[in-house]
Amino acid sequence: MRKTLKEIAGLVNGEVIGDSSIVITGANGIKEAEAGDITFLSNPKYYSLLKSTSASAIITSREVFDTDKPVIRVDNPSLAFVKVIALIKTDTTEHPKGIHASAILGKNVKLGKNVSLGAYAVVGDNVQIGDNSVVYPGVSIGGEVNVGINTLIYANVSIREKCIIGNNVIIHSGTVIGSDGFGFVDIDGKHHKVPQVGIVEIGDDVEIGANVTIDRARFGKTIIGSGTKIDNLVQIAHNVAIGKNCLIVAQVGISGSTTIGDNVILAGQVGVIGHITIGDNVIVTAQSGVSKSIPANVIFSGVPARPNMENQRIVACTHNLPKLFDLVKELKKRVDELQIKHSA
16 A cells, blocks of 8 residues: 555544655654655654654644654544554454354354354354454353344354343454353351353443453343453453453453443452442553542542552652651651650
């Protein structure tokens, strides 16, 4: 693909500063870019790379002026770069096509138009799979599962019985949807399993990373709202309800019966206790432990998680503990000396 900087600016609704006739043939990260590539810069801490990058042009925010290279200034550099990638780099991945001879289909399976099933995929009884959906090799789909249209299920995914998968969903390899929730009753010192008879329901436009586990509800549904994106190695327990357009980052663990609102971000390794509510638009920073409900529109951090500014002050005080200890030790020494002097 060959596009001038002017043509690319038109695509992303941007303003060209510099030579708009430069021809762009590729796109890459700011450190990896070479001559002919366009890159982007959205994080201020990388401003120093504006001068050192080998890229022929850079997509930046509208506040950037100090650069020797041609730039396209836009409101959202990250979003603009996504559009450029889609224009310049075509996805050449070849998904399975058709129904492989080794695929196993149960009774009363309903397949939409252009559905593809890879080698050794197993589809249970009474399953429905919508138009243009692709199921990779080794996938196991339990009985009475409903998969929407344009959904992509990569190799070795397991979807247990009766679960519902929406439209335009992507599920990466090794993920398990609908495994039993972790429910036991202690009777006379022995743990007795509590039946988990609910399902998992996943909305439209959801993407689920590799090796994610989403447990079926004890009763009712474990819910993943439309537009939510889940990173690799996330555990979501039974009866959790996650809202729309959330970001759940790697190694997050969410305990049972927790309700999470819309547009929530749980950063890497966040742990969430069960039976609480996290409001809309909340951000929980990495490695925080959420032990109580959180209201909407706030940033929480720390263990236990608390309002971010409060936690920052606590962290700052913690860093000063060695100095405080030395000060107290010195003051105690002076007090002891005064007591000795006074008693003499």
